[in-house]
Amino acid sequence: GAVVSQHPSWVICKSGTSVKIECRSLDFQATTMFWYRQFPKQSLMLMATSNEGSKATYEQGVEKDKFLINHASLTLSTLTVTSAHPEDSSFYICSATRGADIQYFGAGTRLSVL
Amino acid sequence: GQQLNQSPQSMFIQEGEDVSMNCTSSSIFNTWLWYKQDPGEGPVLLIALYKAGELTSNGRLTAQFGITRKDSFLNISASIPSDVGIYFCAGRYSNYGGSQGNLIFGKGTKLSVKP
Numbered sequence: 001g002a003v004v005s006q007h008p009s010w011v012i013c014k015s016g017t018s019v020k021i022e023c024r025s026l027d028f029q030a031t032t033m034f035w036y037r038q039f040p041k042q043s044l045m046l047m048a049t050s051n052e053g054s055k056a057t058y059e060q061g062v063e064k065d066k067f068l069i070n071h072a073s074l075t076l077s078t079l080t081v082t083s084a085h086p087e088d089s090s091f092y093i094c095s096a097t098r099g100a101d102i103q104y105f106g107a108g109t110r111l112s113v114l
Numbered sequence: 115g116q117q118l119n120q121s122p123q124s125m126f127i128q129e130g131e132d133v134s135m136n137c138t139s140s141s142i143f144n145t146w147l148w149y150k151q152d153p154g155e156g157p158v159l160l161i162a163l164y165k166a167g168e169l170t171s172n173g174r175l176t177a178q179f180g181i182t183r184k185d186s187f188l189n190i191s192a193s194i195p196s197d198v199g200i201y202f203c204a205g206r207y208s209n210y211g212g213s214q215g216n217l218i219f220g221k222g223t224k225l226s227v228k229p
Contacts, residue, residue, distance in 0.1 A: 006156070043202065043221045044157070093156045102147065103217060105156035
């Protein structure tokens with residue numbers, strides 16, 4: 001158990017458009033979901049933490065109006081990159097916990113903004 | 115802020131050799147996790163540690179939670195080509211008052227295995 005599905009796995013979009021990434025916990029209810037960003041050959045950088053039904057908590061330096069997070073249910077969180085620009089191109093990864101400390105990760109979404 | 119130092123940054127070894135990597139923190143952690151990430155994929159949990167001194171194995175992998183609670187190591191015995199990837203340590207510390215800090219990741223150890 002503890003499978004986290006992330007969709008899409010790869011998206012290419014034009015500058016100025018918005019992109020939505022979905023993160024689903026398939027076989028458990030996630031008390032908390034996390035969104036990370038990873039640059040090439042770098043570690044994971046936490047962007048925000050979200051709990052179902054409440055506003056996400058953003059890390060310092062992450063623009064909440066730029067990266068909209070919605071956690072509508074215990075199995076689904078979405079990250080919307082609004083008005084994407086080339087500098088937003090990156091690998092975005094979500095994770096989910098089901099009460100314990102262990103975070104289970106999705107397979108990631110590679111965003112390329114042209 | 116909290117920092118994790120993971121070493122080595124990269125390793126290039128011969129198939130069959132044993133591998134050892136470690137992480138140290140500037141603060142006391144109450145959880146240590148080890149993940150492996152393949153290119154273009156999300157990290158996959160290998161081992162979770164919750165108690166100081168705990169030694170846990172998962173097949174050819176063994177990890178230990180340091181008794182000082184400020185370090186952890188991961189060993190891979192008899193490496194094989196599919197062990198190639200980036201290994202991340204991650205830890206969680208306790209804030210004063212008992213609240214949990216976020217998971218902090220090391221910068222990763224890139225493992226290359228030569229057949």
